[in-house]
Amino acid sequence: MVVGYLIDRYSIRTVFLCIALLQALFFFMMISLVGFSALVVAIGFMLVVFGQIPINDVLVGRIATNEWRSRAYALRSVVTFTVMATTLPLIGWIYGMNGFSVIFSLLSAAALLMFFIILVLPKSDNAIQRSRILNA
Numbered sequence: 480m481v482v483g484y485l486i487d488r489y490s491i492r493t494v495f496l497c498i499a500l501l502q503a504l505f506f507f508m509m510i511s512l513v514g515f516s517a518l519v520v521a522i523g524f525m526l527v528v529f530g531q532i533p534i535n536d537v538l539v540g541r542i543a544t545n546e547w548r549s550r551a552y553a554l555r556s557v558v559t560f561t562v563m564a565t566t567l568p569l570i571g572w573i574y575g576m577n578g579f580s581v582i583f584s585l586l587s588a589a590a591l592l593m594f595f596i597i598l599v600l601p602k603s604d605n606a607i608q609r610s611r612i613l614n615a
Contacts (some may be wrong), residue, residue, distance in 0.1 A: 481530065482494065482498070482530040482531075482533050482534060483533050486533065486534065486537055490602070491534060491537055491538065491541075492597060492600050492601070492602060494534060495531075495534050495597050495600070496594060496597050496598070498527050498530055498531050498534065499531075499590055499591075499593045499594040499597055500590075500594055501523075501524075501527040502524060502527050502528060502531070502586075502587075502590035502593070503587050503588075503590035503591045503594060504587075505520055505523045505524030505527060506524060506583050506584075506586040506587035506590055507583070507584075507587040508520050509521065509524065509579075509583045510580045510583045510584055510587070511580070535555070536552075539551050539552060539555055570582060573585070
């Protein structure tokens with residue numbers, strides 16, 4: 480609900496950048512934590528990870544044309560389930576070899592990579608609308 484509120488009032492790019500940066504920060508903080516402090520940080524990073532879901536949906540909804548929107552959401556679901564099916568065994572393997580610190584280091588690096596990729600997105604939603612018109 481908070482992310483939806485922020486998307487309605489601010490640029491989706493700005494909200495997405497903040498979410499990615501918070502993810503990187505929380506994952507990095509989690510590397511050496513145990514006990515109650517780990518629980519508090521875990522709640523924080525779960526909130527920002529789940530806060531990314533409406534951003535992804537809004538991006539698909541704004542970029543895809545009406546004729547292709549349902550196909551884009553279907554493809555997004557297939558990709559999500561495929562990636563999830565491969566990451567669960569990978570997480571188990573990484574944990575078995577190195578423990579949680581490596582997992583959280585990788586997640587933090589992935590969130591930072593996502594942050595830099597988001598910097599390439601158009602600066603305003605108007606740019607997305609213009610590209611949709613030009614591609615129609």
